[in-house]
Amino acid sequence: MSRRGRADISDVVVVGGGIVGAAAALGMAKQGMSVQLVEPRRPEPWDAERAPDLRVYAISPASQALLERLDVWSPIQSRRAQAYRHMEVWDAVAGRPVRLSAHESGRDVLGHIVESRLLLDVLWSALQASSVRLRVGISAEGIDTDNAARQTRLLLSDGTTLSTQLVVSAEGANSPLRRAQGIGTQGRDYAQQGVVCFVQTELAHAETAWQRFLSTGPLAFLPFGDGQCSIVWTLPAPEATRVCAMPAEAFETALERAFDARLGRLRLCSERVGFALRMQVAEQMVDGPLVLMGDAAHAVHPLAGQGVNLGLADVAEWLECVRHALSQQLAVPSPRGLARYARRRRSESWWAAHTYDAIERVYTAPQILPSLLRGQAFSLLATSARLRRWVVEHASG
Ligand SMILES: Cc1cc2nc3c(=O)[nH]c(=O)nc-3n(C[C@H](O)[C@H](O)[C@H](O)COP(=O)(O)OP(=O)(O)OC[C@H]3O[C@@H](n4cnc5c(N)ncnc54)[C@H](O)[C@@H]3O)c2cc1C
Known part of the structure; x- marks a missing residue:
């Protein structure tokens, strides 16, 4: 059952409006889910007259294909790619x-x-024109799950809570929610x-x-x-x-x-x-109602330029999982769907992180x-x- 129309309740809350969280929120909204996005800082607008952003990404054809499906690739390409x-x-x-x-x-x-x-600016413009409810200026602090009622409450820094079925953490490598849930990480500085x-x-x-x-x-x-x-x-x-x-x-x-x-x-x-x-891989990508994506789940050495690409591959797999759930008249993916997402994405990100790590070790x-x-x-x-x-x-x- 969709919760659209009720401000404080949604199918999914995405925590973190970086590239991965913004793409995930947009993709789910495009499939008809009710989505809220929590992000402490609105990204700076891109301006062709300003010096280029020092952080650039090598966007792979697979990531480009996802951005095309989200209808954001063409404004990116026409500006500066x-x-x-x-x-x-x-x-x-x-x-x-x-x-x-x-x-x-x-x-x-x-x-x-x-x-x-530029990526962030275009994604956020698309978010503003979408049904995603943006909660800017606050951060998520914890999750409170009532298993019997199958209800999750996300605790926010302004003292309010959001009710939801699933929480997607795309909070970056330090992910406070991953820590609060006690999900460990493996890796090295x-x-x-x-x-x-x-x-x-x-x-x-x-x-x-x-x-x-x-x-x-x-x-x-x-x-x-x-x-x-x-x-x-x-x-x-x-x-x-x-x-x-x-x-x-x-x-x-x-x-x-x-x-x-x-x-x-x-x-x-x-x-x-x-x-x-640093290299860091979360021990679990899903824990109860919490789903990890992007750097919250895996951070890799930049030698292959794959950090954001791995995060966008999480989003692509997740949107496939959502499409499957909706085709079965479910509001959100079932525990089986969540387990499949976790298995596929953890295995790929684990291999990627360790392969780049091995290359780094051999070279140094x-x-x-x-x-x-x-x-x-x-x-x-x-x-x-x-x-x-x-x-x-x-x-x-
Ligand atoms: C030097 C360097 C070069 C790189 N080069 C490449 C490259 O060429 N190609 C590539 O693909 N990748 C590259 N990367 C990796 C890339 O930067 C990351 O993989 C990418 O930024 C991860 O995106 P994300 O959306 O998962 O996380 P982030 O970009 O870290 O975004 C996380 C968001 O969550 C928000 N947030 C955090 N905590 C909370 C909270 N509790 N509540 C609400 N919001 C919260 C933050 O404000 C932020 O907006 C590079 C990294 C480095 C360091």
Whole structure:
């Protein structure tokens, strides 16, 4: 039975209006569910005249397909989305560069680089025009479940409560609701930071996402508009602090050297910010009425640029689960549907997190054997079109 029309009761409350929570709320509302969204801060509007957002995402074709279904891809693409059709990856110590191209897998693009602020702005505009009831300026503090009455109350920071059947936590990696429910996490702190900034490159980026593996961590140059690249430079935390504080010219020289000057001279054209990196996977993705999505469920190393893509894959699976429930005249997914969502998404995110973690360990290990192994891996990838196609398929979702 739908609760539409009653302000304090809904089928689902989504907690967290980041990209994952906003997409989930919009998708459920489009399927006819009554949805509320709780978020402490309304996102900043995107403005073409302002400097681009330092946080950009490599949106995979699978994520693009979801955003198309939500009718938000076209406004994103028409504003500022940089397609990339190639990836070039190489190791600072061993092996030759490997070039992956979309056409090798019969695709037009490998993905698009999109600013976080633009994605959020477009998703929130769509939310405002939808039936989702937005509760902005407050946060969720806990869940109170009455199993006998099959009713859940979400406790909010303003002292009020919301009655619902399910709560989706898309609260990001620190998820207060996941903690309050006592759901543990596994993972590790990388003691690294991802330093992000924009640079103007002397040579054209050629619609290529570049990544050089260094013993300190990977360095990515993601193609952007106006001859610029967005940088994600993974470094041990003290080193990241040091490069962020360097004078611009010294930073440009250090970055050119770290990138083997593949795109010629570089000019810094933004501030530099470091993000702490950790790997974290929740032990459960569903607990009673609480469903985890996005970074609340899994945070991964940015070396494969898959964090938001994994979160949007959660949303796609969840919307499939909802579609199935509604086709059976249920207001929300059954416990069996919830278990299927949890099984599928936990397994994929667990593998992704541990695969990227293993790659990170092999690259930062000082011993000779890992460097020989990675040399072999690169040679194999360079010579095997089949393996390259497999990598492209995997990266595309
Ligand atoms: C350096 C770096 C580079 C990255 N590069 C990429 C990339 O290229 N591609 C990619 O896919 N990913 C990338 N990521 C990962 C990406 O940033 C995250 O995966 C993504 O932001 C997760 O989105 P989310 O919506 O799950 O969480 P968040 O973006 O963290 O949003 C959580 C939201 O929940 C709200 N919230 C929190 N607690 C509460 C509460 N109690 N009540 C109500 N609201 C609450 C917050 O205000 C926030 O709006 C990168 C990460 C880093 C650090």
